Amino acid sequence: MSLLEVKNLSFGYSRATPFEIQALKDVSFNIDEGELVSVIGHTGSGKSTLMQMLNALLTPEQGEVLLEGKNIHESKTSAYEARFRVGLCFQYPEYQLFCETCAEDIAFGPKNMGLPPDEIRERVKQAARFVGLDEALLDHSPFDLSGGQKRRCAIAGVMAMRPKILILDEPTAGLDPAGRSAVLDMILHYRQETGATVIIVTHSMEIAAAVSDRILVLNQGALVFDSTPAEIFSHYEALVSMGLNVPSFTKIIYALQKRGLHVQNAYTAQAAADAICAMLHAEETSP
């Protein structure tokens, strides 16, 4: 049994009006314990809708979401509990900070879970450590922090609930390259320490290629690909036709292949370098 089973999800907005949108069409997939899965798709492909169903903020019109074998949409209580077990961190989470101090803000989730104060304090400290937020900053107002620190603080607020599955919607959006890699390192570090399952929704193919075990590709509400990065990025033309990009290294390899060179597919910097070296080596030895 997988940790999370998604079966035939369908959902639409503004039903029975001229503005009707079919946001999800018959989406099914499984996610195993400890996996890091990326979800990619064009704007409006249904990614955010899908994520809000995984923690029961939205109820699907058809289909079900099974968390450890139990339907989370079964009752109001199960839906409420699902919010703590599947932690969803929205896009630009720093705009949702509201407490007087960072510590209080991080504690908001655990408090709603009804945990004892000692436990909450302990969790806040741990979450702050995961995101690399200095303990001295915990007593500051979140509005005094820099943009990157605010984002870390907000992500810590979700981590402090210790969810079985952590979903991050565009965690690196609007950050500079340094901030981006810091956030990514932080996610990987968190995963290593807790062994939690992580789902990342992203536009960036580089990020999806660099960190994920598996990638789900959504297009116009339908799940088109569910596979390893290597497999996904070999569908260069299909991805481009969906308005998606591929990692720049894949693009270079593809361009070389188009020119008739025999290069292996690759999607990370290291793999691309190896593939090109191997190709050059092969050309030298067999002229």
Added chain:
Amino acid sequence: MIKDITIGQFFPGSSPIHKLDPRAKILILLVYIITLFLVKNFFSLLLLFLFSFICVLISKISAKSVWKSIRALIFIVIFTAVLQIVYNKNGTVLLKPFPQFDFCITSGGVFTAVFLVLRIIALILLSSLLTYTTSPTMLTDAIERLLSPLKLFHIKVHSLAMMMTIALRFIPTLIREIDIIMSAQKARGAKLDAGKFGERIKALISVFVPLFVSSFRRAAELAVAMECRCYTDGANRSRLKVMRFALRDYLAFFICAVIFAGALVVNYVPLCQSLLFERVI
């Protein structure tokens, strides 16, 4: 839920009502409302009611949207009607359901109830037609023009109009923002849609603080953006669309003047009413 708010909803169209100068529409609506509250007899009211009904027909706004605007105020309509029926003691007694109580339904009560209901609906019909057929920008533009005489008293009409435009423009943006913030706080277990009343109120703080913060941020950004495009307050700003009264506006003024005058004449000249009564009854 929160997306159902339809303040100032505008349905683009090309009906004669859509094409009327917004200033003409506002002025006509104003006179219409005054007339509506001056008339005290059924014939005048019926005339005005028919007038608003025909206007709605001409505008080709769907019956559903018109019903929506009435439904929003249906409680007030029913409340007034019930109040009149229960408390009005004029006219002959029609029904006395409980002989032991001093409670009865009178002809005067029923008459006034029907009269008031018709009046309120007539009021809603034409007022909602104004926002349905006029884009918010046109509306504020028209208000600015109509209020421009106030400049004599050093009131900054242009600033007021600009504030109104910006406020209207940001309603959908803020609604979307509230939706996102609410979802995000719910994802952390905020009891916004369930739980006791007190808990819900507390949970609202987690929505309003970020909303205020982002509103101020937006306001600051907007101010900078406007200044970058050399926005100056009021004086000597020319406009892309200059409003001019056209023939159809004068025509509309004329038709409305005739109808409103007709309603008032019937109302204030006793002879008319008795004549009409004889004809009808």
